[in-house]
């Protein structure tokens with residue numbers, strides 16, 4: 001068989017190396033879920049914080065193992081270490097700067113990274129000082145060697161759903177909206193802590209014309225998604241995997257959408273899906289069985305995200321590569337996910353369009369042409 005016939009008959013799928021070169025967009029990534037292990041070790045030494053291992057590779061393995069264990073306690077323990085060492089201005093600046101660098105190195109051109117300011121005040125920082133340190137880190141880490149930005153990073157401020165500080169954090173997000181904070185989020189255990197507990201914060205944000213997303217439909221089912229959208233007015237859904245529960249398949253493979261699923265699709269409500277993380281937490285049985293396959297086919301506004309790059313040992317490129325392997329996605333699919341994400345970002349519409357038309361489409365066109 002000649003090379004020519006192989007090239008002519010086999011349509012080659014994007015490889016991980018090629019995907020890394022594509023201009024990508026990330027909407028759901030936790031700052032405390034992505035520090036470099038060497039940085040955690042350095043910062044732990046400064047603070048006298050005891051880690052499960054002092055070796056970067058072993059520590060990385062420990063994080064992934066704990067996240068994979070199926071034990072919520074062990075999963076939460078991982079954040080006790082990352083959050084535990086991110087308690088000074090220097091630590092926050094460093095972690096945020098490295099986050100921007102790592103995302104840019106992965107080919108991400110626009111990212112929204114989130115964290116909960118209230119978790120970083122143990123060392124004596126005020127909420128405003130926490131926000132300013134992280135913004136400074138993103139600014140430093142976004143610049144290339146020539147001083148030109150390699151990536152644009154927007155911040156989402158998260159309130160913890162089991163705490164009662166959401167109004168304060170929402171006010172903080174509005175206070176810093178013109179200098180890099182682009183939105184608000186709530187995260188934490190879904191069961192027992194419905195988003196409606198924080199209704200005053202969401203109503204305040206709506207009155208301020210501010211944007212927010214809500215972690216919903218990950219561990220907990222449709223009521224959580226319904227509340228997030230219809231009571232709280234969320235612009236986007238963090239995960240939203242369980243919207244799958246409102247879709248029934250007939251014997252001949254036809255999908256029937258319930259009213260909530262139809263609403264989410266018809267209103268083009270973005271789903272911030274995080275395939276590897278969802279498998280680790282049991283929200284999906286495997287990548288191949290992840291609802292993202294069905295939701296993409298049904299044209300929901302699906303986006304692909306990392307959630308916690310350290311715990312899931314992942315990157316946007318790796319998430320894409322796993323989906324290519326599981327579902328046979330080609331460059332058009334990957335561009336579709338990317339444009340979906342950029343359309344769903346919380347920065348002004350003209351700036352989203354400039355990235356779509358000036359960076360994303362030309363970047364994918366170049367890769368498709370080479371493939």
Ligand SMILES: [Zn+2]
Pocket residue numbers: 028030187215238307
């Ligand atoms: Zn998350």
